[in-house]
Amino acid sequence: MIGPPLDEPIHESGPRLAVLLAAELGGDGPLYRRVADALKRLVDRGDVPLGTVLPAERALARALAVSRSTVVTAYDRLKAEGWLESRRGSGTWVRRPEERRPRVDAVATGRLFLSADGQVQRSEPGRGDLLPDTVDLSVAALPASPTVRAVLGRPTPPGLAGLLDHHGYLPQGLPELRAAVAGRCLERGLATDPDQLVVTTGAHQALSLIARQTIQPGDAVVVETPTFPGLLDVFRRFGARAVPLPVDEHGARTELLDELVERTGARLVYVGPDHHNPTGTVMPLERRRLVAAVAERRDVVVIEDQAMAELALTDAPLPPPISSLGEGQVLSVGSTAKPYWAGLRVGWVRTPRAWVVRMLSTKTVADLGSSLLDQLHAAELIHRRDEVLAERRAELVPRRDRLAAALRAALPTWTFDVPAGGLSLWVQLPHGNAEEFAELALSHGVAVVPGPALSVDDGNRRALRLSYVVDVDELDRAVARLAEAWAAYQPSAPRPSARLVV
Numbered sequence: 001m002i003g004p005p006l007d008e009p010i011h012e013s014g015p016r017l018a019v020l021l022a023a024e025l026g027g028d029g030p031l032y033r034r035v036a037d038a039l040k041r042l043v044d045r046g047d048v049p050l051g052t053v054l055p056a057e058r059a060l061a062r063a064l065a066v067s068r069s070t071v072v073t074a075y076d077r078l079k080a081e082g083w084l085e086s087r088r089g090s091g092t093w094v095r096r097p098e099e100r101r102p103r104v105d106a107v108a109t110g111r112l113f114l115s116a117d118g119q120v121q122r123s124e125p126g127r128g129d130l131l132p133d134t135v136d137l138s139v140a141a142l143p144a145s146p147t148v149r150a151v152l153g154r155p156t157p158p159g160l161a162g163l164l165d166h167h168g169y170l171p172q173g174l175p176e177l178r179a180a181v182a183g184r185c186l187e188r189g190l191a192t193d194p195d196q197l198v199v200t201t202g203a204h205q206a207l208s209l210i211a212r213q214t215i216q217p218g219d220a221v222v223v224e225t226p227t228f229p230g231l232l233d234v235f236r237r238f239g240a241r242a243v244p245l246p247v248d249e250h251g252a253r254t255e256l257l258d259e260l261v262e263r264t265g266a267r268l269v270y271v272g273p274d275h276h277n278p279t280g281t282v283m284p285l286e287r288r289r290l291v292a293a294v295a296e297r298r299d300v301v302v303i304e305d306q307a308m309a310e311l312a313l314t315d316a317p318l319p320p321p322i323s324s325l326g327e328g329q330v331l332s333v334g335s336t337a338k339p340y341w342a343g344l345r346v347g348w349v350r351t352p353r354a355w356v357v358r359m360l361s362t363k364t365v366a367d368l369g370s371s372l373l374d375q376l377h378a379a380e381l382i383h384r385r386d387e388v389l390a391e392r393r394a395e396l397v398p399r400r401d402r403l404a405a406a407l408r409a410a411l412p413t414w415t416f417d418v419p420a421g422g423l424s425l426w427v428q429l430p431h432g433n434a435e436e437f438a439e440l441a442l443s444h445g446v447a448v449v450p451g452p453a454l455s456v457d458d459g460n461r462r463a464l465r466l467s468y469v470v471d472v473d474e475l476d477r478a479v480a481r482l483a484e485a486w487a488a489y490q491p492s493a494p495r496p497s498a499r500l501v502v
């Protein structure tokens with residue numbers, strides 16, 4: 001389409017649209033989102049007919065007595081969702097509902113990895129929608145370490161020649177890799193037969209395969225909150241009703257778990273006990289025992305996500321995995337992404353014996369197996385684990401400490417605990433709204449993740465995740481920009497709608 005669909009489109013004026021919108025702006029959440037939602041309701045009711053050309057952002061902002069950036073962000077969001085279209089010279093108009101884009105799966109992960117309109121990868125060099133100078137603290141993942149570069153940079157990985165004589169379909173995964181992972185499980189106190197392991201395309205696919213087997217639309221699943229955003233998208237995709245399990249400085253508050261599972265009839269529980277993403281907390285042994293006991297007592301499947309486990313920043317050993325503490329259905333998910341490199345896309349799931357057949361069958365249907373070349377590399381990296389983890393600790397400890405010190409100096413009202421592992425600080429703002437502030441921080445050149453993007457029911461509205469994945473100079477730059485943004489930040493407190501009308 002090259003312009004609005006009507007020959008003589010209705011042109012809505014700023015003041016009139018502001019009156020209609022103001023009556024719909026109740027509720028909480030960032031103002032731009034309330035403006036966007038209000039406009040959708042007006043379109044749904046026919047108060048703003050399809051094809052209507054909307055006022056320019058500045059005119060509507062003036063009439064609503066809000067900042068221009070609020071209206072710009074609301075329009076951008078509506079465009080990304082397919083409710084608005086614009087063209088230079090024709091303005092911005094309301095689209096026909098049947099032209100809305102198909103349902104989009106990547107709700108939480110989309111904001112980390114995709115551009116605002118969902119059309120390109122967000123940080124793809126030269127193409128994404130982050131400005132080139134942006135300091136990106138939004139993604140919790142590191143570039144390859146020197147040892148990882150050396151291993152992946154070799155033209156012919158050892159073991160390749162033998163592998164090439166095989167036809168190449170191994171849905172359960174390369175035996176050498178499963179043996180290496182089983183060895184690592186045993187070191188952590190979890191006796192594992194390599195046949196209990198299925199290799200997956202990242203831990204993310206492991207989570208998706210488990211969800212596919214356990215969740216029917218409408219089922220309750222208990223999810224710690226905050227959590228890793230990919231998990232929220234996977235559960236949403238399978239129609240789960242997420243029940244929040246709060247997290248404190250010792251990880252998920254498992255004393256609430258038994259009652260939550262009983263009350264909601266949850267089929268699945270998800271926890272990240274080892275350097276939890278985003279808080280970095282380590283769940284103590286007593287809490288792990290509680291989870292194992294609930295898994296045994298109730299007919300509930302537990303996922304323990306160990307993707308962050310290897311990123312310890314102290315010498316304290318991790319308590320044993322939950323799956324080693326009972327006979328319940330506990331599945332452990334792991335990955336090469338955080339210690340080694342996310343681009344490998346190699347993860348795994350360790351299942352109880354009763355699950356092996358169905359897990360293997362689900363993986364086979366999903367994709368007939370993950371890349372064997374990547375698994376060869378992954379096996380070698382696990383054998384060189386000590387070298388890589390030493391490199392990781394040497395880069396991460398100074399970064400974590402620098403970020404903490406810089407924040408304390410420049411933003412003393414922000415609060416956080418310094419984590420024992422993982423890749424991020426989980427910061428509480430003293431007031432305001434993290435989503436609004438994250439938008440503002442982006443316009444000051446720093447990308448951070450607001451708490452609601454990592455939370456069930458858009459919770460943790462005053463929290464931010466700041467990943468210490470860039471070098472110390474960039475961290476300094478990021479904190480200076482965050483301080484600048486914070487000084488400029490004026491929270492848009494929920495206001496009575498009458499005050500918004502000019």
Ligand SMILES: Cc1ncc(COP(=O)(O)O)c(C=O)c1O
Pocket residue numbers: 140201202203204205228230272277305307308334335336337342345346347
């Ligand atoms: C806790 C957690 N689990 C799983 C994943 C996904 O891992 P992978 O890249 O192996 O799919 C991540 C990535 O951020 C994570 O933080």
